[in-house]
Amino acid sequence: DAKTTQPNSMESNEEEPVHLPCNHSTISGTDYIHWYRQLPSQGPEYVIHGLTSNVNNRMASLAIAEDRKSSTLILHRATLRDAAVYYCNGMGGGADGLTFGKGTHLIIQP
Amino acid sequence: NAGVTQTPKFQVLKTGQSMTLQCAQDMNHEYMSWYRQDPGMGLRLIHYSVGAGITDQGEVPNGYNVSRSTTEDFPLRLLSAAPSQTSVYFCASRTGQGSYNEQFFGPGTRLTVL
Numbered sequence: 001d002a003k004t005t006q007p008n009s010m011e012s013n014e015e016e017p018v019h020l021p022c023n024h025s026t027i028s029g030t031d032y033i034h035w036y037r038q039l040p041s042q043g044p045e046y047v048i049h050g051l052t053s054n055v056n057n058r059m060a061s062l063a064i065a066e067d068r069k070s071s072t073l074i075l076h077r078a079t080l081r082d083a084a085v086y087y088c089n090g091m092g093g094g095a096d097g098l099t100f101g102k103g104t105h106l107i108i109q110p
Numbered sequence: 111n112a113g114v115t116q117t118p119k120f121q122v123l124k125t126g127q128s129m130t131l132q133c134a135q136d137m138n139h140e141y142m143s144w145y146r147q148d149p150g151m152g153l154r155l156i157h158y159s160v161g162a163g164i165t166d167q168g169e170v171p172n173g174y175n176v177s178r179s180t181t182e183d184f185p186l187r188l189l190s191a192a193p194s195q196t197s198v199y200f201c202a203s204r205t206g207q208g209s210y211n212e213q214f215f216g217p218g219t220r221l222t223v224l
Contacts, residue, residue, distance in 0.1 A: 032209040043114075043200050043215035044153070051210075087152070090209075097209055098143050098202075099169065102152035 004088050009105040012078050020073040020104050022088035027068055031097070035062065035073045037084040038103070044087065047073065083108045111136050114216035116201050122222045123191040131186040131219050133201030141204045142184040143168070143213070144176065146197040153200065159184055191223045 005023040012018045024033060034049040048055055048062045050071070055062040061074040075082055087103040117132045135142065143158040155168030159178040173195060175187040184203075188195060201216040 030209065034212060036213070043218050044202075044213075045215065046212040049210070049212060085152075098141075098155050098158055098213075100145075100153040100155075 003099075004090060004101040006086075006088060006101055006104045008102065009107065011107040011109060013109050014080060015077050018075040018078045018082070018106065020075075020086050020088075020106065021070065022072070023070045024088065024090045025069040027090040029068075031090045033062070033064060033068075033071050034089045035060070035071075036087045036089065036100075037082075038087070039081075039084045047086070078106075078108050080108050080110060082106065113137065114201055114203055114214050116199075116216035116219050118219060119217070120220050122224065123188075124224050125192060127191050128187070128189050129191065131188075131199055131201075131221070133184045133186065133216060134182050135184075135201075135203040135214070136182065137203065137205065137214065138181060139203035139205045139214075140181070141206070141213075142178065143202045144174070144184070144186045145200045145202065146170065146195075147200060147218075148197050156186065156199075188221075191221075193223045195221065196223045197221060 032049045032051050035047040036044040037047050038044040048060050050062045063072045085103040085105050087100045114135045140161045144156040145153040147153050154170045156174050157176040159165045162178050162181050165176050199219045202213045204211045204213040
């Protein structure tokens with residue numbers, strides 16, 4: 001099963017880039033890597049996902065290691081609204097693809 | 111689309127009472143899941159369903175029952191509430207089996223068991 005490992009918390013300053021790491025060394029070759037975030041008192045929301053290539057969208061960028069055992073979510077210019085818990089998830093089939101780790105609590109300092 | 115909706119938003123129960131948390135989605139998603147989130151903790155999977163009539167256990171299924179009679183609805187039943195079930199409950203859905211597809215989460219139900 002695609003278990004993930006993330007740092008418990010990270011801190012960054014407003015308007016600076018943030019790199020959030022995730023290790024998923026047991027991910028299978030066909031599992032997409034998904035990132036979600038959870039703002040305070042809200043349900044999680046989708047951020048970005050990818051398989052092998054780096055991906056960009058309006059919210060963030062996703063850099064995936066060549067061996068796919070790790071990935072990094074990049075917030076290019078953090079704002080106070082980016083303070084949240086960020087979860088990475090190796091989306092396999094069955095319950096494995098629905099299981100989340102503890103995530104990284106991102107703190108943004110003004 | 112309303113997305114994933116959950117009712118009620120808040121609920122207080124006494125130990126031993128039963129209740130059903132409602133979850134509905136209008137996106138015709140096959141997969142639906144229930145999670146609980148304890149204070150300061152991550153999401154833990156309770157039960158999930160890959161389609162109408164099919165359910166399976168997640169990481170923490172004890173004390174909870176589910177059924178899936180329609181594609182749209184996936185209620186979570188607490189048969190005899192315990193203080194250890196005090197938590198925030200999230201329902202989620204996603205389309206298909208492919209790992210390409212992201213999950214959509216509801217706003218949550220905050221449950222307190224006294």
